[in-house]
Amino acid sequence: MADERAVNTVAAEMEEGGRLTELKGVGPKLAERLQKLGIERLQDLLFHLPMRWEDRTRVVPMGSLRPGDRAVVEGTIQHAETVFRRRRSLLVSLSDGSGAVTLRFFHFSRAQQENLKRGVKLRCYGEARRGRVGLELVHPEYRRVSDDMPVEETLTPVYPATEGLQQARLRDLINQALDRIQKDAALLADYLPPATLPEALRMDLFGALDTLHRPPPSVAMEALMEGSHPARRRLAFEELLAHRLSLRLARARFREDLARPLPGDDRLVRPFLESLAFSLTGAQQRVREEVFRDLEGEAPMLRLVQGDVGSGKTVIAVLAALRAVEAGGQVAVMAPTEILAEQHLGNFTEWLKPLGIRVGWLSGKQASADRRWTLKAIAHGELPVVVGTHALFQEQVRFRDLALAVVDEQHRFGVHQRLALREKGEGEGRRPHQLIMTATPIPRTLAMTAYADLDVSVIDELPPGREPVKTVALSETRRSEVVARVAEACGAGRQVYWVCPLVEESDVLQCQAAEDSARVLAEALPDISVGLIHGRMKAEDKESVMARFKAGEIQLLVATTVIEVGVNVPNASLMIIENAERLGLSQLHQLRGRVGRGSTASSCVLLYRGPLNEIARARLQIMRETNDGFQIARRDLELRGPGEVLGTRQTGAADLRIADLMRDNDLLPEVAKAAEAMLQKYPEAAEALMRRWVGESSRYVSV
Numbered sequence: 001m002a003d004e005r006a007v008n009t010v011a012a013e014m015e016e017g018g019r020l021t022e023l024k025g026v027g028p029k030l031a032e033r034l035q036k037l038g039i040e041r042l043q044d045l046l047f048h049l050p051m052r053w054e055d056r057t058r059v060v061p062m063g064s065l066r067p068g069d070r071a072v073v074e075g076t077i078q079h080a081e082t083v084f085r086r087r088r089s090l091l092v093s094l095s096d097g098s099g100a101v102t103l104r105f106f107h108f109s110r111a112q113q114e115n116l117k118r119g120v121k122l123r124c125y126g127e128a129r130r131g132r133v134g135l136e137l138v139h140p141e142y143r144r145v146s147d148d149m150p151v152e153e154t155l156t157p158v159y160p161a162t163e164g165l166q167q168a169r170l171r172d173l174i175n176q177a178l179d180r181i182q183k184d185a186a187l188l189a190d191y192l193p194p195a196t197l198p199e200a201l202r203m204d205l206f207g208a209l210d211t212l213h214r215p216p217p218s219v220a221m222e223a224l225m226e227g228s229h230p231a232r233r234r235l236a237f238e239e240l241l242a243h244r245l246s247l248r249l250a251r252a253r254f255r256e257d258l259a260r261p262l263p264g265d266d267r268l269v270r271p272f273l274e275s276l277a278f279s280l281t282g283a284q285q286r287v288r289e290e291v292f293r294d295l296e297g298e299a300p301m302l303r304l305v306q307g308d309v310g311s312g313k314t315v316i317a318v319l320a321a322l323r324a325v326e327a328g329g330q331v332a333v334m335a336p337t338e339i340l341a342e343q344h345l346g347n348f349t350e351w352l353k354p355l356g357i358r359v360g361w362l363s364g365k366q367a368s369a370d371r372r373w374t375l376k377a378i379a380h381g382e383l384p385v386v387v388g389t390h391a392l393f394q395e396q397v398r399f400r401d402l403a404l405a406v407v408d409e410q411h412r413f414g415v416h417q418r419l420a421l422r423e424k425g426e427g428e429g430r431r432p433h434q435l436i437m438t439a440t441p442i443p444r445t446l447a448m449t450a451y452a453d454l455d456v457s458v459i460d461e462l463p464p465g466r467e468p469v470k471t472v473a474l475s476e477t478r479r480s481e482v483v484a485r486v487a488e489a490c491g492a493g494r495q496v497y498w499v500c501p502l503v504e505e506s507d508v509l510q511c512q513a514a515e516d517s518a519r520v521l522a523e524a525l526p527d528i529s530v531g532l533i534h535g536r537m538k539a540e541d542k543e544s545v546m547a548r549f550k551a552g553e554i555q556l557l558v559a560t561t562v563i564e565v566g567v568n569v570p571n572a573s574l575m576i577i578e579n580a581e582r583l584g585l586s587q588l589h590q591l592r593g594r595v596g597r598g599s600t601a602s603s604c605v606l607l608y609r610g611p612l613n614e615i616a617r618a619r620l621q622i623m624r625e626t627n628d629g630f631q632i633a634r635r636d637l638e639l640r641g642p643g644e645v646l647g648t649r650q651t652g653a654a655d656l657r658i659a660d661l662m663r664d665n666d667l668l669p670e671v672a673k674a675a676e677a678m679l680q681k682y683p684e685a686a687e688a689l690m691r692r693w694v695g696e697s698s699r700y701v702s703v
């Protein structure tokens, strides 16, 4: 373990980390492949951690093998033949006295064919599947055995690999690196003073890494797989600490900057509020006050507004924008997708135009003359408000006086992109205020950490009169009833979404599926105007379809999941989601949030293709039971296990390699304490830690 006094010195001396070419078998070609995995130094190999482990420590009798088991079996070849049945394959039947399995190879060499002969004894590792006759192992790892060959002593790690770099090779390299670093501790600096670690996790860095790569026989597979083993937690702690430090410093720097105070005179805010057909909910009022208070200050606002689908976040954004315009500043409104940005453009224009405020539009797909004009108008300050996609981040975009940036669905942008935004405030060297909006329900403590650099406001109340969306799950076989329901809703003057989510891993196929559905529906419903929208359409076309749907000219909109976030057409009151069994809970919730936004009772039909597995069944059940985003997030957590709920994409936190914000949630208070201690006592170690875990992206933070 690192000696407290030595930490700073070690930090200064690190950087070396050892050369890969010191390892047996690493030439320039292999070094290049390793680089693809981000491995440049000996030390980096140690941080390439297993995704899972396999138990190859005992040979399983074939007779007790079940489908789905991954296991080592050992037996003698009884028979081998090459067969042609749809595909050429080599079948080898192996038996051990207790039972038999068939090894199946689709790709095989002549040498393999010759070596795998009757009487040869093999040890294999693979996953057992039900085959034509009995159990099969498809493409198992195998070798010839002699009688006294020992089995593996420790669990076998399985690594994320890359093309041309197989597991066995990686295992060997990592083993070599571990041996090498074990002998020369200077190759791996341990920056964490022992006292900063929670007591249960006090072990040195090398020990923790070694345990994960070569778990001793005493380590239970379950502890490793669940992630509860202290070795993983020790590393997770270190990683979280590095991120905490990085965000903490970014925030400190941000706070050192000055923004233009936007006290406002209500000249625009008042008439806007009066023009609304509704009054703000209590939650909206509270959040408005929080935002306005921030805007009055000299410190740049950095606030996350979190609210369930349809809770009325846009109104808050408009209010903040009006404050900025009252003070003569400019506002940038950014959304992650073209459709969502267009939607904001529509809302902002509708609300701001009557107040005499011009709203500009900037997107990557704009015609160049148009774009040039817009860029100029932004630079001259002629456009007080500009709405757009990430095109607004680009360098050529210069504002005359950017006072406020509104970023919607920020988890799609990422912390670093967002921070880049602040560079765009140029008025008298002042930074813009930032308002970030998200509908992803995240428990509060978690939000505080995932967005450690943000203040958080929550809109925890829906506008009055909203009726919960009534949800049913129907089997695909009852499609014709659903089509009849669509006809009925349209007949009653309502509008309908029909969503065709990703079925295959391909955008093209998804769009095709939507096109097919649109055609079939148009044929089945000749009196109804059917529109189609998907990601591969041109921006103008999407825009015009959305505009026509909004205007009520299109009654039934067939869409891919491009409409997942933000789309707001209050007259739409029926949503059909095809292949609902394939979507996760949060996505289903977002999609369903497109209806139930007006005062008519809305419904959602989840069409599924059976038979359903247990998790899919549970998901559909939860959707039927509740409309509450927070509850859905909680249930999602129970169902999927913590690991997957808050992926990097969703948290907006920079990439986490080991830690998991949900699973390691309990470490966070200690992490926060440790971060303060490190900054005060060991600033250099803190910097090295950030370099190790946060990497390049920490560059914008000057420590």
Ligand SMILES: Nc1ncnc2c1ncn2[C@@H]1O[C@H](COP(=O)(O)OP(=O)(O)OP(=O)(O)O)[C@@H](O)[C@H]1O
Pocket: 278, 279, 280, 281, 284, 307, 308, 309, 310, 311, 312, 313, 314, 315, 438, 439, 463, 464, 565, 566, 567, 568, 570, 593, 597
């Ligand atoms: N206080 C209110 N009373 C009644 N209706 C409201 C209120 N606030 C907002 N609305 C309306 O509710 C609908 C949803 O609002 P908005 O689009 O702002 O929601 P959102 O939080 O951005 O939702 P999403 O995350 O789903 O995009 C809009 O039609 C809006 O005009």
